[in-house]
Amino acid sequence: MNSTKKARLEAAGWKVGTAAEFLDLNKQQAAFVEMKLALARCLHALRIRRKLSQSRVAELVGSSQSRVAKMESGDPSVSIDLLLRSVLAIGGSPAAVVRALASRKKLTPV
Amino acid sequence: MNSTKKARLEAAGWKVGTAAEFLDLNKQQAAFVEMKLALARCLHALRIRRKLSQSRVAELVGSSQSRVAKMESGDPSVSIDLLLRSVLAIGGSPAAVVRALASRKKLTPV
DNA sequence: CCAAGGTATGTCACATATGACATATACGCA
DNA sequence: TGCGTATATGTCATATGTGACATACCTTGG
Incomplete structure (x- = not known):
């Protein structure tokens, strides 16, 4: 791709990179x-x-019901920090957290 | 503790709870x-x-050298989200993340 | 000695995550 | 039917995290 096209695409809000970068x-x-x-x-x-x-x-967490609902639904607006603190706050052990992460489900392509 | 003292402490910015809550x-x-x-x-x-x-x-992460330094030093201003994304960004596998969390060191009381 | 590259630390404007609130839906029970 | 409880979803002001910058410190090699 020449730099003119790259600049044009980037101006339009696209990120330009290699296929490897894209996949990674x-x-x-x-x-x-x-x-x-x-x-x-x-x-x-x-x-x-x-x-x-x-x-x-x-x-227990010091939050609100609506945010807890968002946490459980994996809402994009909630951070991993908050999720972690919440699991610990209701008595989840660090080991439980590690287990959960270790057994995470793979996202399948649509 | 009577409620008067509790109110007085809370007014001064202290959180009042049971010892169990405190330890937890x-x-x-x-x-x-x-x-x-x-x-x-x-x-x-x-x-x-x-x-x-x-x-x-x-x-690689889309951040700055100073923030990376803060990440590595565990600075309070950096989130676990950013740490996770950074580890993944430089090629760390999810499995490596899990291993790191599983082998975390216990903080010893001073 | 100095210059260059790597790392640490403080600050700040701006972006994002957050708690709170309102509201909708659903289910059970009297 | 109405009422209470639990959960889901949207919005918003603001607290918190973030990239960027300046700058200081430390090696290494010229």
């Missing part, structure tokens, strides 16, 4: 999202096992 | 920090193994 970026992003979803499932499962409502979890 | 909070916070430090060490080790400078890592 996707792999990294996929791995990141997988971990996030693994923690989301971990939080939900733990909450159910402990028979807690989302509101109760919110109290 | 510390345990959770400790676990959280341990994981963060584990990822920080993971990032540093991986960077050295790959013979990359902090500036090069910054390019």
Whole structure:
């Protein structure tokens, strides 16, 4: 690709890179999202096992019911930091966190 | 503790709770920090193994050298999200992340 | 000695994640 | 039917994280 076209594409908001970069970026992003979803499932499962409502979890975490719902659904607006702190806040052990991450499901291409 | 004293302490910016709550909070916070430090060490080790400078890592992550330095030192201003994305960005595998978290060092009381 | 490259630390404007709130939906029970 | 409880979804002000920059420190080699 010549630099003129590259500049034109970039001006239009596109990121220009090699195919390898493209694939790698996707792999990294996929791995990141997988971990996030693994923690989301971990939080939900733990909450159910402990028979807690989302509101109760919110109290323990210092957050709100709506945010807990977003956490469990893997909403893009929630950070892994918050998910981690939440799992720990309702009594999840670090080992449980590690297990959850280790057994994360692979995202399948659509 | 009577409610008057509790109110007085809270007005002064103190959080009042039971000893159990206090200890648990510390345990959770400790676990959280341990994981963060584990990822920080993971990032540093991986960077050295790959013979990359902090500036090069910054390019790969889309950040800056100063932030990479903060990441590796476990600076409070960096999130676990950023640490995770950085490890993945320089080629760390999800499995490596899990290993790092599983082998995190315990923080010892001072 | 100096210059160059790597790392650490502080600051700041800006972007993003967050708690709170409103509201919708769903289910059970009287 | 209505009422209470639980969960989902959207919005918003603001607290927090972030990239960028300046700058200082330390090696290494010229």
